[in-house]
Amino acid sequence: MTQATVRERPPVGARSRLRRGVSVLVGVLLLAGIVWAIWFWPARSPDSAANRRNRDQPIPVLVEKSAQRDVPIYLDGLGTVQAFNTVTVKSNVDGPLVDVLFREGQDVKEGDVLARIDPRPFQAAYDQAVAKKAQDQANLANARVDLVRYQKLAATAYTSAQQADTQKATVAQLEAQVQGDQAQIDSAHTQLDYATIKAPIDGRTGIRLVDAGNIVHSSDTTGLVVITTLQPISVVFTLPQQTLSAVAAAMNRAKVEVLALAQGADGAASGILDRGTLAVLDNEVDQTTGTIKLKATFPNADHKLWPGGFVRVKLKSETLEHAIVVPPAAVQRGPQGPYVYVVSDGGTASRRQISVGHEDAQASVVTDGLKPDETVVVDGTSRLTEGSKVTVAEPSAEPAHPGQEQPAAPGAGRSRRGRTASP
DSSP states (O other), rough: OOOOOOOOOOHHHHHHHHHHHHHHHHHEEEEEEEHHHHHHHHHHSSTHHHHHHHSSSSSSEEEOOOEEEEEEEEEEEEEEEESSOOEOOSSSSOOEEEEEEEETTOOOOTTEEEEEEEEEHHHHHHHHHHHHHHHHHHHHHHHHHHHHHHHHHHHTTTSSSSHHHHHHHHHHHHHHHHHHHHHHHHHHHHHHHHHHHEESSSEOOOOSSOOOOOOEOOOOOSSSSEEEESSSSEEEEEEGGHHHHHHHHHHHSSSEEEEEEEEOSOOOOOEEEEEEEEEEOOOOOTTTTTTHHHHHEETTTTTOOOOOOOHHHHHHHHEEEEEEEEOGGGGGTTTTTEEEEETTSSSSEEEEEEEEEEOOOOOOOEEEEEOOEEEEEEEGGGGGOTTTTEEEEEOOSOOOOOOOOOOTTTTTOOOOTTTOOOO
């Protein structure tokens, strides 16, 4: 016998409450839809009066004029400041250091006396060499007199010719000995001069490495002091090997201008320290880094460059003459390439495709599509379309309130990767 399965049904009261809840929910949703359609749909309709009023209202923008001027092209690098000349002053003789006559950090000229070593042993050696020469000169004078006598006697056959020739050889030996004595005098005089240590170059002294009273030796590796030439000064920097042709072409044209800029805490350039010229282009490319090494010379009149420091370097490779430039903020990017919004005299903005050549943080060079003295939009382009009415707004000089954006000033460019400022 088959047993029928009996489904347990909920109580009648529960079913009634469920139906009432569903009815209430459907009613609330229907009411909300009606309210939204009444209040919000007209405002979102494309043909609504409010939208038409917003579309016809001029859009405030900031503008600037395109200009025509010469634009210098700079290649950026990172360099290290090096002294133009660096000399470690050492002693050429051994002896006690009796005087130190320079101050640490003093500017010295070539030939200035820096220190003295006890000169007495070298003076004695010099005097001894002078005395030895005087003795040999006296012997030479006597030998020459005897040679004259022997030559006269040999001519009258009162003595042999061999004795006269022997005397002649003695005179020659004494002459050579006198010359050797003079060489000894010169050597002793040089050693005596070495006892007075002088500056070999113009420059600035560093920290004193040896104090007076110490015995110094010519074999010492530390020396007495290091002198560096700070005026002029050098900067060694590197550039990618792809810039080699541009640098070589610039050197063939004329002297290449190089700028040294201070490096801020964030690594960016923060101001021109000095202007110099390119001195050397290295004769090979570094294969490990793919860079070329260069050296520039700077006058360093204000001592803003210091040996060992890092600086940003800008090398002027060429100048684009009579180029049309606009602020970088005016250039927009689209599927068809860069474009700008040009404002007509009637206050209408039109989109115009352009071609951009060189570009940096200060200016974008337009090679095609724009003429000088045309008005371009630099701020507010996100709200513009073709034919939009615009009104020129004045840039706000007041600081923005917390949480409020401050409008960008005319010409304020947006940062782009790889762009650098042209001084």
